[in-house]
Amino acid sequence: MAGAEWESLEQCLEKNLPLADLREVKRILYGKETRELHLPSGAFEAASKGDFELRGYGFEAAEEQQRRPRIVRVGLVQNRTPLPTDTPVVKQVTALHRRIEAITEVAATCGVNIICFQEAWTMPFAFCTRERLPWTEFAESAEDGPTIRFCQELARKHDMVVVSPILERDAEHGDVLWNTAVVISNSGAVLGKTRKNHIPRVGDFNESTYYMEGNLGHPVFQTQFGRIAVNICYGRHHPLNWLMYSINGAEIIFNPSATVGALSESLWPIEARNAAIANHCFTCAINRVGEERFPNEFTSGDGKKAHRDFGYFYGSSYVAAPDGSRTPGLSRNRDGLLVTELDLNLCRQMTGRYKMYARELTEAVKPNYSPNIMKE
Numbered sequence: 375m376a377g378a379e380w381e382s383l384e385q386c387l388e389k390n391l392p393l394a395d396l397r398e399v400k401r402i403l404y405g406k407e408t409r410e411l412h413l414p415s416g417a418f419e420a421a422s423k424g425d426f427e428l429r430g431y432g433f434e435a436a437e438e439q440q441r442r443p444r445i446v447r448v449g450l451v452q453n454r455t456p457l458p459t460d461t462p463v464v465k466q467v468t469a470l471h472r473r474i475e476a477i478t479e480v481a482a483t484c485g486v487n488i489i490c491f492q493e494a495w496t497m498p499f500a501f502c503t504r505e506r507l508p509w510t511e512f513a514e515s516a517e518d519g520p521t522i523r524f525c526q527e528l529a530r531k532h533d534m535v536v537v538s539p540i541l542e543r544d545a546e547h548g549d550v551l552w553n554t555a556v557v558i559s560n561s562g563a564v565l566g567k568t569r570k571n572h573i574p575r576v577g578d579f580n581e582s583t584y585y586m587e588g589n590l591g592h593p594v595f596q597t598q599f600g601r602i603a604v605n606i607c608y609g610r611h612h613p614l615n616w617l618m619y620s621i622n623g624a625e626i627i628f629n630p631s632a633t634v635g636a637l638s639e640s641l642w643p644i645e646a647r648n649a650a651i652a653n654h655c656f657t658c659a660i661n662r663v664g665e666e667r668f669p670n671e672f673t674s675g676d677g678k679k680a681h682r683d684f685g686y687f688y689g690s691s692y693v694a695a696p697d698g699s700r701t702p703g704l705s706r707n708r709d710g711l712l713v714t715e716l717d718l719n720l721c722r723q724m725t726g727r728y729k730m731y732a733r734e735l736t737e738a739v740k741p742n743y744s745p746n747i748m749k750e
């Protein structure tokens with residue numbers, strides 16, 4: 375399994391394919407070509423100085439006679455954890471705040487209206503260890519914890535909606551933990567929160583030691599820049615999860631993730647893209663970068679030797695549109711900011727048959743259901 379040395383699928387194709395082949399391969403893998411977005415040169419300088427990748431793309435929508443274009447810029451941030459996992463908790467959180475602050479600053483100069491960070495962005499992805507401490511100490515209030523207050527400042531300063539996926543500690547309910555994303559309006563007000571609906575129990579990704587499946591359903595957040603929802607990581611394997619956000623009116627669904635090559639890299643380019651097509655909305659897939667090593671060995675319940683690392687988080691964040699086109703991905707091995715301009719007029723359902731499916735699903739979940747199979 376390639377690690378940091380293999381930069382990206384795009385880079386490999388560009389390096390190895392003759393131009394005519396490359397054009398055809400891209401047409402099939404990426405759909406209609408996305409235009410390169412003109413971003414300020416100062417933004418590229420800041421990104422280079424800050425050692426992160428900056429890319430910009432735009433999706434085109436046909437002009438309509440009765441609606442103006444509804445243009446919005448989204449920013450997707452992927453990053454590695456800058457400090458070793460055995461550094462004191464507060465130092466790790468502070469270092470991540472500083473890193474994200476710098477990247478968000480550049481996003482603002484690129485005109486980003488809505489920014490989303492990766493899953494559990496304030497911490498290493500320590501759920502594989504199944505240890506209580508120090509990892510649960512990264513949890514904080516989704517209403518007024520230090521990270522939310524930090525994001526509120528970012529939102530106000532940059533007039534930007536901030537989607538902040540954190541490990542939540544719910545003090546109102548016995549201090550239980552949740553895998554949560556908080557949506558902060560560009561006014562700085564907390565619009566609300568949503569919780570991860572599907573929890574993996576696959577090898578090292580056995581997160582149920584820490585939190586259970588979310589209990590908030592499929593909320594959609596009306597922002598000044600459009601209606602958004604957050605389908606956290608593992609929920610991307612579940613088509614009905616995407617569907618419910620779309621039924622509730624989401625025009626953009628963010629998918630903040632933390633996932634490694636062995637488990638999901640071949641699914642990554644397909645799932646969010648397919649969800650955009652199937653649910654007539656934009657989808658934004660974000661993955662963290664790099665390798666995280668933990669102080670104590672842990673096992674994965676797969677008969678293999680105990681180990682200290684989780685595998686390689688392969689980045690590759692991208693945006694997909696309802697017409698099936700998608701941006702190229704950010705790299706597999708660098709922190710990055712992907713700025714994408716969307717026209718929300720591309721989202722409009724024409725052929726949904728929800729009533730029929732509702733009726734059939736209602737039958738299918740009954741204990742005495744008999745599947746409709748025709749036999750000779």
Ligand SMILES: NC(=O)NCCC(=O)O
Nearest residue numbers: 574579607608632633638
């Ligand atoms: N964080 C998380 O849910 N990871 C699961 C792995 C995957 O969905 O690829």
